[in-house]
Structures are given as structure tokens and as C-alpha cells.
Amino acid sequence: NAGVTQTPKFRILKIGQSMTLQCTQDMNHNYMYWYRQDPGMGLKLIYYSVGAGITDKGEVPNGYNVSRSTTEDFPLRLELAAPSQTSVYFCASSSRGQGDEQYFGPGTRLTVT
Amino acid sequence: KNQVEQSPQSLIILEGKNCTLQCNYTVSPFSNLRWYKQDTGRGPVSLTIMTFSENTKSNGRYTATLDADTKQSSLHITASQLSDSASYICVLGRGTYKYIFGTGTRLKVLA
Numbered sequence: 001n002a003g004v005t006q007t008p009k010f011r012i013l014k015i016g017q018s019m020t021l022q023c024t025q026d027m028n029h030n031y032m033y034w035y036r037q038d039p040g041m042g043l044k045l046i047y048y049s050v051g052a053g054i055t056d057k058g059e060v061p062n063g064y065n066v067s068r069s070t071t072e073d074f075p076l077r078l079e080l081a082a083p084s085q086t087s088v089y090f091c092a093s094s095s096r097g098q099g100d101e102q103y104f105g106p107g108t109r110l111t112v113t
Numbered sequence: 114k115n116q117v118e119q120s121p122q123s124l125i126i127l128e129g130k131n132c133t134l135q136c137n138y139t140v141s142p143f144s145n146l147r148w149y150k151q152d153t154g155r156g157p158v159s160l161t162i163m164t165f166s167e168n169t170k171s172n173g174r175y176t177a178t179l180d181a182d183t184k185q186s187s188l189h190i191t192a193s194q195l196s197d198s199a200s201y202i203c204v205l206g207r208g209t210y211k212y213i214f215g216t217g218t219r220l221k222v223l224a
Binding site for chain 1: 117122147154155157159162202210214215
């Protein structure tokens with residue numbers, strides 16, 4: 001099993017550009033999450049999904065969108081990139097919620113200039 | 114104010130020495146408390162998990178403790194190795210999807 005994979009690993013965007021961060025898991029997990037990690041801060045939840053076709057906002061959803069058309073994939077879309085979105089983005093999955101172990105991808109380092 | 118505070122922010126120790134990392138929380142109730150290890154440039158990986166009713170849990174050289182009365186958890190690393198150099202994150206699981214992450218402690222083990 002590859003676990004949780006993310007692409008790309010690094011990306012530099014100009015202000016106002018858009019992009020999609022890809023996330024795929026092969027563990028047949030129902031729950032998937034997107035977090036951002038800023039220096040000196042704990043991970044912040046952007047969006048999460050409890051199953052295909054179901055998504056909901058986390059703590060910091062502004063400027064982002066997600067979709068969940070399959071169990072495996074959970075892409076994160078950035079529209080009109082802003083410098084405040086410079087961060088490291090992690091995708092994670094878990095079998096259920098309720099404190100189940102989360103499995104994290106390797107992260108995408110995004111810089112917006 | 115963060116609901117999960119970790120200390121110290123960073124720590125440097127010599128290989129072979131022991132160390133203890135602290136996690137103070139205000140979250141209540143919660144399902145469980147995990148310690149994650151995050152290597153540089155990688156995603157976090159779970160080390161230990163404790164429910165709110167457990168006091169201690171070990172995983173090899175890693176031992177986590179939980180004191181629900183003082184709302185503190187600690188992660189003790191015994192006989193540190195160079196590969197222990199990483200960030201260690203305390204995470205409280207709460208509700209269906211809610212995980213509350215601490216800010217982490219960055220550990221550097223020197224030869």
C-alpha cells in the first residue's frame with residue numbers, strides 16, 4: 001500500500017493564480033482531511049470529508065474548495081492565490097472519525113509570491 | 114490561546130540521553146490523546162495513543178503519560194538516537210472529525 005500520496009511536493013504560484021493539490025489514499029478510508037501547517041502553529045483543518053460526495057468546512061476554509069467524487073481522491077482547489085496561503089499542506093485519512101489514527105501524506109509546500 | 118500547548122518549543126540533547134516533552138491542554142472532553150512524530154519534510158506519524166482513562170502507554174523507547182487531573186501529558190524518550198531528531202506533536206481527538214493539534218516540540222539529537 002502506498003498510503004496517502006500528494007502531488008506536487010513543491011509549487012510556487014503568483015498572486016491570483018489557481019491550482020489544485022492532489023491527494024489519493026489506497027486504504028479505503030472513509031474520512032479524509034486537508035490541513036495547513038504554518039511555522040510555529042499547530043495544524044489547522046481546512047476541509048474534511050466523511051465519504052464520497054460529502055464534504056464540510058473546517059476551521060480555515062476561506063479561499064479553498066474541495067470535492068470528493070471517489071473514496072480514494074480528495075483534491076484541494078486554491079482559487080485566486082494570496083500570500084497568506086503560503087504554507088505546507090497535508091492531506092490525511094482515517095478509517096472513521098472519533099479520534100481514529102490519521103495517516104498523513106508527505107505534504108505540499110506552497111509559496112505564493 | 115492555543116487549546117494544546119507544548120513545551121519546550123525546541124530541545125537539543127546528546128545521543129544516548131533521555132528527555133521529556135510536555136503537553137498541556139484545556140480541551141475537555143476528548144476521545145483520546147496521541148503523540149505524533151514528524152520528520153522534516155514528512156507528514157506526522159502516530160507514536161502512541163491513550164484514551165482519557167489511561168495513564169501510560171509505551172512504544173519501544175517512547176513512553177507517554179497522561180494526567181487528567183492536571184490536564185498534562187508527557188512523552189519520555191529513552192536512550193535517544195540521531196533518528197529521534199524530529200518534531201513531536203501532541204494531538205487530542207474530539208468528536209467525529211475534530212483533532213486539535215499542539216504546536217509541537219522540535220528535538221535535535223547530536224552525536
